Amino acid sequence: MNKFKLNKDTSYLVAVSGGPDSMFMLNSLIEQELTNFVVCHVNYNFRKDSNNDFKIVKKFCEKYNLKLEFLNVDQDYSELKENFESWARKTRYDFFVKIGNKYGIKNILVAHNRNDFVETYLLQKERKNYAKYYGLNKVSKYKEMNIIRPMLNILKSEILHYLQQQEIEFAIDSTNTDIKYKRNEIRASLKEEDFASIENEIKIKNQELNKLNLEVDWYVNNNMSAEELVITKNFKDENLEFIQRCVYKWLEIIKKDHLVQNRSNKTVFEIAKNIKTSHKVFWSMNIENYCLVKDYENIFIIKADLTYPKSFEIKTKEDLYKIEEFINWLDIFNAIKKNKEKYPYVVTNDYTKYKFETYTLGKKTNRYFIDKKIRYKNRMLKAVVYSKRTKKILNNIK
Template identity: 25%
Template sequence: MRWNQLAEKKWIVGVSGGPDSMALLDLCRRHRVSVVCAHVNYHHRPTADRDQQIVEAYCRNYAIPFYSLDPVKETSGNFQAWAREARYAFFARLAVQEAAAGVLIAQHLDDFLETALLQQESGRQCEVLGIREEGRVLGVVVVRPLLSWTKRQLQEYCNRHKIAYGIDESNLSDDYRRNQLRHHELAELSEAEKRSEVRKLKARNHDRQKKKEAVEAKLNPADPIISQEIFLTLSEAEQRIFLRAWMQEQGVVPPSEAFLIELIKALKQKNGNFDVSFSKDRRFQAAYGFFSLDFTDEVSYCYVLDKIELFATPYFRIAENGESTEAVTLYQEDFPITIRNPHPQDAIQLRFGTKRLNRWFIDRKIPPDQRRRWPVVVNCRGEIILVPKIGCNVAHYSNNPTCFVIK
């Protein structure tokens, strides 16, 4: 995305106080990009407060809105993973609060190469090697405008324009594998050699993207439930491409190539239903000719509404448009309405008779995990008035529905 395109909208810019992000902040200002500065102080190293002061001083000098977060890590586990999650959650909240188009991040050409090398070392067949220039994290657009700049160029930019910055001392050690790659393997490459490697990786990514698009013309990775029959019409290479894209869409890091091969073998045997533990909270489940990535935890939810609001939850969303089997006409005497997950004896009175939910789930071959999360709309008298995909009861059907409840 070019600077003139960025200047058409408002953005959150993530700024740590290092030379990369300070260069990005200054480039945004010089190109008249409207930004809000977001800084996260983990207090994880002695110079953390110094870096925050550098960022605050720059923003104060140029009247740039500044927000900071001081997250506290309350559990054990990987610090880097926790820090990234806290950082992007903060950026996402700010983007909504400030009505911003998305978030700008200062990752650069060296970051691109380091990430690609780490991906290759892991043995995973990644859809994209390196870093995307534009993507989404937690539903928010993330743009990386500096992927054509090297780290050295960004530091030289700051020095030339007399922009203060701090050096993160943790980047100077070889404690992390990324630092080892940066200090040794990448340090031996000239700038021309780095750019040549990036061109090769981008050509590879372009080729994989074309193959992915061909697969997605047959199956949509955004669908949570996949037809086993249609999946098995793909070639073996296409099957692996699809599974990786589908798992990423479902919020799961794809497993190793060997795991995918064994999974495909199991799907080809078509010996009825099976499930495979995937992570501590997800499992791969094949049932009734379909497969899905299910949650292992039990689910119970209940939303009570005094009036109709358009909003989304992890289980359903209320919208102005949808399919006829998602529509319901509501009356004042129905409120407050409740939207909850199913109960064992739930049934709905339709025009052609009473339909028990459990029977419908079985007939439609809905996986057990999906059954537990299916929304049921109940009025204040305890009557089930809508089950999405089944339809509404007789009294709440009309050609002018109030809203649509979408699974």
């Protein structure tokens, strides 16, 4: 059977569920006499017999004196509102990142095999998923971790035969035969003798994808301003897949791709759809604790709490400390001083409200915003100060 070899000078985390694939991988490390690794196990307590998985892993680690780090998940699954598989993936990979930081290790070995490679492609094809790569890539990233899949050339049947031959104990996940999960339905209908033709199809699809990704890279690299992506007219005319890939590439560059990695593919699709079809100069979308904003011809992403509206009344000099809530507090302070401190003032970034109540350079502020095309980024992040009596804004809005 096919085997894999790893660099003995590199440190690894090893993801071990207790199932046949991960126990095969763990045993292979022992056979290769690798020593610089840490075993990681996650017990979701999702199945009644999940503790048995942990016992198998623990027993193996004790036999060979291996370092074992484990996460015992305490979760009421009746209250879980998201897809279990996506939630579980994020849970375990965040755990890997934590353990990687503890030991200073950046590489995690995952026991996906050749069957998983084919099944993943067929699942992508069935769901018409956004895919960075069709099938499974030998190396990918999660946050700062390198995910390494050394077993993609090994068949499941070979793994099972070897484990039985060597009398290596492993656990069986009963949920793997539940065909309510689409992957299990695909798995049940697959035959290993059909893999060669499917893998040839995957190869062609990835060649096409590589060509598309070159075009994506060119657009994104030539249309970024600081950490913002510029939306050109030609870009809006591209197909949705191209726009989705550009959005994902941009998020990768600014290191925010983790916000959409574990969410429904609808997230990136909705962003792309809004870019392509919306005629609004401004729209926003909350993604976890961030806010993605379309602002005239740019899109950017910021912490959601920075967009929350805040307003303070400055009645006396003693109230001036309140302006420190805003990033442009010095500008506000100087505007009040220039106005000879004719209290009271209002300081606010609640532009949806103050734009209708105030005046800027003799115009209603709303009209001024429209005429000058004042960016929404500045409206949200920077505050204005105006006289409570005259409603006149005193600082510059740019």
